[in-house]
Amino acid sequence: MISKIRIENFKSIEKLELKLAPLTIFVGSNGSGKSSVIETLAFLRQGMERKISSAYNAELVKLGTFKEVIHRGDKSKWLRIEFHTKVNKNEAERLEKSWDLPDGVAKLNKKRVEMIGYGIGIRENDTRHKALINDRTIVEVCSKEDKIFSSVKNYLPEGTLSHILYSNNFILYKEGIGRKGENFSKEFTKLMRDELSRVYYISTIRWLLPRTVQISGQDVMGKDIGSKFSELRSKGEEWVGVNGEYAIHMLSMIFGNRELRYKREKIIKWASEFGIKDIESGWTGRGLELKPSFEDPELKVVLNPASAGYGSRQILPVITQLFYSEAGSTIMIEEPEISMHMEYQLKLPKMFSEAVKEGKQIIITTHSEHLIMALKPLIASGELSHQDVAIYHFEKTRQGTKVERLRISETGIIEGWIPSYIKVEKEFLREWFKTLPTA
Amino acid sequence: MIFDRSAIVVFDTSIFVGLIFEKIEEEQGRALEAFEHLKRQGNHKLGVSEEIVEETVGRLWGIGQRGYDYILELMETLRELEEESRVVRPTKDLNNISIRFPIPSEVEHDTHVIKTAIAFKNRNIVCIVHKNPRDFNLVKDKMRRHHGIYVLTSEEYIDP
Numbered sequence: 001m002i003s004k005i006r007i008e009n010f011k012s013i014e015k016l017e018l019k020l021a022p023l024t025i026f027v028g029s030n031g032s033g034k035s036s037v038i039e040t041l042a043f044l045r046q047g048m049e050r051k052i053s054s055a056y057n058a059e060l061v062k063l064g065t066f067k068e069v070i071h072r073g074d075k076s077k078w079l080r081i082e083f084h085t086k087v088n089k090n091e092a093e094r095l096e097k098s099w100d101l102p103d104g105v106a107k108l109n110k111k112r113v114e115m116i117g118y119g120i121g122i123r124e125n126d127t128r129h130k131a132l133i134n135d136r137t138i139v140e141v142c143s144k145e146d147k148i149f150s151s152v153k154n155y156l157p158e159g160t161l162s163h164i165l166y167s168n169n170f171i172l173y174k175e176g177i178g179r180k181g182e183n184f185s186k187e188f189t190k191l192m193r194d195e196l197s198r199v200y201y202i203s204t205i206r207w208l209l210p211r212t213v214q215i216s217g218q219d220v221m222g223k224d225i226g227s228k229f230s231e232l233r234s235k236g237e238e239w240v241g242v243n244g245e246y247a248i249h250m251l252s253m254i255f256g257n258r259e260l261r262y263k264r265e266k267i268i269k270w271a272s273e274f275g276i277k278d279i280e281s282g283w284t285g286r287g288l289e290l291k292p293s294f295e296d297p298e299l300k301v302v303l304n305p306a307s308a309g310y311g312s313r314q315i316l317p318v319i320t321q322l323f324y325s326e327a328g329s330t331i332m333i334e335e336p337e338i339s340m341h342m343e344y345q346l347k348l349p350k351m352f353s354e355a356v357k358e359g360k361q362i363i364i365t366t367h368s369e370h371l372i373m374a375l376k377p378l379i380a381s382g383e384l385s386h387q388d389v390a391i392y393h394f395e396k397t398r399q400g401t402k403v404e405r406l407r408i409s410e411t412g413i414i415e416g417w418i419p420s421y422i423k424v425e426k427e428f429l430r431e432w433f434k435t436l437p438t439a
Numbered sequence: 440m441i442f443d444r445s446a447i448v449v450f451d452t453s454i455f456v457g458l459i460f461e462k463i464e465e466e467q468g469r470a471l472e473a474f475e476h477l478k479r480q481g482n483h484k485l486g487v488s489e490e491i492v493e494e495t496v497g498r499l500w501g502i503g504q505r506g507y508d509y510i511l512e513l514m515e516t517l518r519e520l521e522e523e524s525r526v527v528r529p530t531k532d533l534n535n536i537s538i539r540f541p542i543p544s545e546v547e548h549d550t551h552v553i554k555t556a557i558a559f560k561n562r563n564i565v566c567i568v569h570k571n572p573r574d575f576n577l578v579k580d581k582m583r584r585h586h587g588i589y590v591l592t593s594e595e596y597i598d599p
Contacts (some may be wrong), residue, residue, distance in 0.1 A: 425510060426493060433489045433516065437525035439447055439559060 001085060001361045002041070002330050004135075006081040009071035014400040021390035022356040023349075026365045027372065028394030029420050033401030038332045039063060039203065040081045041363075045199045046435070052120075052127055058200065060201045060242055066124055071257040071400065077126045085195045095191070098183035118192045120394040120425050131188060150255030189398065198322055198329040206244035207313040211306045213248045213290040238324065244317025251281035251320055252290040253287060266323035270351050272297070274319070274344055275312040276305055310339035322351065327359025337368035345370040353384040369421060372414065379412030386410050393419055444564060445482035447527065451549065451569035454593060455495040457493075459512050472594040473568055474516070484525045485517070486565070487540045488555040489575035490533060539585040543577045553578065556588045565589070568596045 007016045012033045018024075026034035039061050047055030055064045063069050070079050075215070087095065092113040117132035130140035238249040254260045254267065271279045271294065281292035292305050305316055321331055337345045345368045352362050372391070377383040391406045391414065407415040449459075452474070457470030477483050492513075497558070500511045521525050536554040546553070552567060559565045566589035569575045579590040591599070 027496060425496065429491060429492055429496060429510060432510075433492060433528060434486075436487070436521070436526055436528040437524050438530045439486065439562065 001329060001359075002199075003086045004081070004084040005037065005040065005118075006119070007037065007040050007075045009074075010040055010079055010081065010193050011037075011069055011071065012396055012401045013037070014071055014288070016403055017400065017404065018392060019055050019390065019405075020363065022359065022361050022388040023352050024361075024363045024390045024392070025266050025372070026144055026363070026392050026394060027418055027420070028368070028392075029396065032396045032420075033403070034394045034402070035334060038334065038363060038365065039198055041083065041330070041332065044081060044083065044118075044199045045201070046191065048196055051121060068124065076121070076276045079122045080119060082130075082132070083116055083195075084115050084117035084132065085191070086115050086248045087113055091191055095187050096185070101245075106168060106382075114189060116188060119123040124326045131192075133151070133194060156187065158227060194345040195328075198326070199332065200239050200325065200329060201242055201332045202240060202244065202318055202334065204334040206240075206247075207339065208243060208245065209292075209306045209309050209313050210245075210248055211291070212250075212284065240317040240321045244320075245321050246316040248290055248292050249357055250324055251279070251292055254324060256283075257282050259410065260324075263323050266354075267319055269418070270319045270323065270354075271312075271316060273351070274340075276308050276316060279305065279316075311341060312346055314339045315344070319351070322355040322360065322362070323358075324326050326361055328361075330361040330363065331355075332363045335367065336364055337358035337366060337371055342370045344376040349374045349378055349384070353378050356384065356388055360391070369418075375408075376412035376414075379408065391418075394399075395420065440513050444485070446564040446566060446598070447449060447486040447559045448477055448493070449486045449552060449565065449567045450573065451552050451567060451575070452491055452494045452498065452549060453570040454486075454568055455491065455513070457570060458516060459495070459499070459509050462512055469570060469593040473596055474493065476597045480521065484527050485502065485520055486527055487530065488529060488558065489549065490551040491555055493549065500514045502520050511596055527559075529555060531558040540578075540581045545574045546578050553558065553582065556582070557586050560586055560588060566591055566596065577586055 004019050005014050005018065009015075012031075013036055016037070018037065023272070028039065030036055042060040042277050043055060043063060046058035046060045050058065056065060056069070057344060066079070067073055069076055070077055095116070097111050113133055116132055117134075117135065119130045121128040121130075121134065121136075122438040128140055130137050132138060188274065238250060238253075240250055251267070254264050268279055271277075275297060279292060279294040281290060283289065284291045293302050294305055294308065295301070296303050305313060308316075315336065318333055318336055325331060336348055340348075348368075348371050353366075362400040375389060378385050381388065386408045389408055393404045393406055395402045395404075401406065404419070406418065409415060443505060454473060458474050459467055460466075460489045461468040461471040477485060484509045495513070496509055514521075517526050533551060533554045536557050538557065540549070542550055542553070551572075552569075556565050565587075567575070568591050570593055572592050575590050575592075582590050584590045
């Protein structure tokens, strides 16, 4: 679970540090920078297997170029992204056992390992990576020069630990170097890679569910999803896709596997809550073709989910990802309420709460007042702890994105309500007031 | 009877907030009774100012309630009166209203309610209806003497 992110000079964000909760919600006006935070994690995720120059535009997000993402287009600035994750007792012990670091670093980190972090700094033609333990930098390296920077200079002889982070990848253990720190480096890198590989991103457009899927065919988005999905599965990265384009594959796989019965039941339950009753998916019997179906809850006829209402179609990939993903996954969803009537919007927090209880981390952007409102009864009843929810309010100012964490009481009250909502509601009141006759 | 003639009734924010809660909770409380009483008096109009409406919704925001539900509830509640043109706003800007006596510190937070009532005074009979006798009793006599405005609890308004 990602516990903290720091961002510098990314799009409208000049400097930002956010502590993430099991359920983190970003609210604020359009263009205030909510999605930018999600994009930074997606950028790191898609940079895991690529050179940085190729990481700007890949399967999760398409960001353009360095010049397009650097704050105010100032290429002299460093774009920095850092994320931290808490480690459990076993992971901490494994990491400490692998402690073959020079004495200086061991001294630096006398405390028990609780949190590890990774950061990247990018400037035109220059990249630096750093590894952190308990929010302290233990090593910072330049990818080009294999040079160690900053405070670690006092602890490490130059060149010692640069293989923690390999030049062309964000985080990668370089096999076979066999220098001091290798075991630690291997453990550290594995933990960070595991964390990032469980980050999933689902965008606002996800209603293009195919009626059937030819395993070797093309989907409506024009991608060869059959081979793409096989490729993803072979890597153990099972994801519905940024537009839900692999949702039918995943559903077919889940429905065809008895061991996944628990996940299937959850998906059926929540799909039903959102108007897709008794969903099924699997082989059509005509070869390499997958086809889903469900029962219309009112008309009692069997239909293809591609014929369901837009709201139901939009949420099906989200349900699939939420209840298929393993504990420890981070699922980022842009505007889960898209196309939904308020009746459905009110159900979203309960579904998220259930996924949170299964150990998943959810980060959403939203404009839905109903979604926020529906958190209160869950928190008040104790179904969701107020500490498990973080609501951040985003505002774009002349200085860039400004973010404020809203306080949530133990009874689920958001103290002071949501600033940008109040602004609009006040305006609405003023307009109404002007319509009254005078006396 | 004080209000046999037409009158403008200014509800204190506590009455508005109580009214919305009682409507939502479907409880017949004092605020709702005062409102129903006003509706029955065909010659009474409800006087509101932007400041009172904003404070009403602001109090709900302050305790973490979402705004639109309450704004819509407020508008729904007032709709019948509105259709009869019995919800009115003052022509004067409250910033230009002077109070002819010093306001005790306990009542400072209700200055906008007092100013709203004064803004309506002109040729009208005006009363403030409230649920907070501890504070409003401090200005009751002065309001009557200096501005000719009645200050009544919801009970006094319903049964003068």
